[in-house]
Amino acid sequence: QSVLTQPPSASGTPGQRVSISCSGSSSNIGSNYVYWYQKLPGTAPKLLIYRNNQRPSGVSDRFSGSKSGTSASLAISGLRSEDEADYYCAAWDDSLSGGVFGGGTKLTVL
Amino acid sequence: EVNLVESGGGLVKPGGSLRLSCAASGFTFSSYSLAWVRQAPGKGLEWVSSISSSSSYIYYADSVKGRFTISRDNAKNSLYLQMNSLRAEDTAVYYCARVSYDKIGYRDWGQGTLVTVSS
Numbered sequence: 001q002s003v004l005t006q007p008p009s010a011s012g013t014p015g016q017r018v019s020i021s022c023s024g025s026s027s028n029i030g031s032n033y034v035y036w037y038q039k040l041p042g043t044a045p046k047l048l049i050y051r052n053n054q055r056p057s058g059v060s061d062r063f064s065g066s067k068s069g070t071s072a073s074l075a076i077s078g079l080r081s082e083d084e085a086d087y088y089c090a091a092w093d094d095s096l097s098g099g100v101f102g103g104g105t106k107l108t109v110l
Numbered sequence: 111e112v113n114l115v116e117s118g119g120g121l122v123k124p125g126g127s128l129r130l131s132c133a134a135s136g137f138t139f140s141s142y143s144l145a146w147v148r149q150a151p152g153k154g155l156e157w158v159s160s161i162s163s164s165s166s167y168i169y170y171a172d173s174v175k176g177r178f179t180i181s182r183d184n185a186k187n188s189l190y191l192q193m194n195s196l197r198a199e200d201t202a203v204y205y206c207a208r209v210s211y212d213k214i215g216y217r218d219w220g221q222g223t224l225v226t227v228s229s
Binding site: 002032033035037039044045047050051056086088090091092096097098099100101102103104 | 145147149154155156157160169170171172205210211212213214215216217219220221222
C-alpha cells in the first residue's frame with residue numbers, strides 16, 4: 001500500500017487530454033512539493049514535473065502539473081502513442097523523513 | 111553530460127549481503143545529494159535511501175532501515191549501498207539518482223542494476 005494514492009490505470013485516444021490524480025496527506029503533499037515521473041519498461045524514470053508545476057528543460061509543454069491541498073494531478077494534452085507509459089507521483093514525507101512514491105498509473109493510448 | 115553507472119547487482123541467497131556501487135561523472139560530485147530508488151519486478155517505484163553532499167544527512171525507507179547502509183566517497187566520485195540481511199522482497203532493479211531539486215527531484219538516473227534474492 002503506497003503512501004501516495006494514484007489510480008492504477010488511465011486511458012485516452014490520440015489528441016485527447018487526460019489527467020492522473022495523486023492523493024496524499026498533510027505530511028507529504030500537504031507540506032512539500034510534488035514531482036511526477038514517466039517510466040517506460042527497461043528504461044530509467046524520467047522527471048516530467050518538479051515543484052508541483054515546473055517542467056525541466058526538454059520536457060514537452062503537453063505535460064503540466066498542479067497541486068491543491070493534499071492532492072495533485074498530472075495532465076497530458078494532445079495525447080500521443082508515445083505517452084503510453086507508467087506515471088508516478090512523488091513527494092518528501094516529513095513524518096517518515098523519507099521519500100514516497102505513488103503506486104503508479106498505467107496510461108494506455110487507445 | 112551527467113553519467114551514472116551502477117554495478118554490483120547479482121544473485122544472492124536470503125540473508126546474504128551485496129554492495130552496490132554507482133560511479134558518477136560529468137558533474138561536481140561533491141556538490142550534490144544522491145539517492146537510491148528501486149523497482150521490484152512488476153511493481154512500482156520505491157524510494158530507498160538518500161545522502162547529502164557531505165554525508166551529513168542520511169535517510170532510509172522503513173523497509174530497509176537497519177539492513178542497508180548508504181555511503182559515498184567524494185574523492186572517488188562514487189555512491190554505495192551496502193545491503194545486508196537481504197530478503198526476497200528486496201529483489202528489484204536498483205537505480206542511483208542525482209538530486210536536482212529538493213530531496214526527491216531526480217533529473218539524472220543510472221541505467222539500474224538488478225538484484226535478485228533467491229535460494
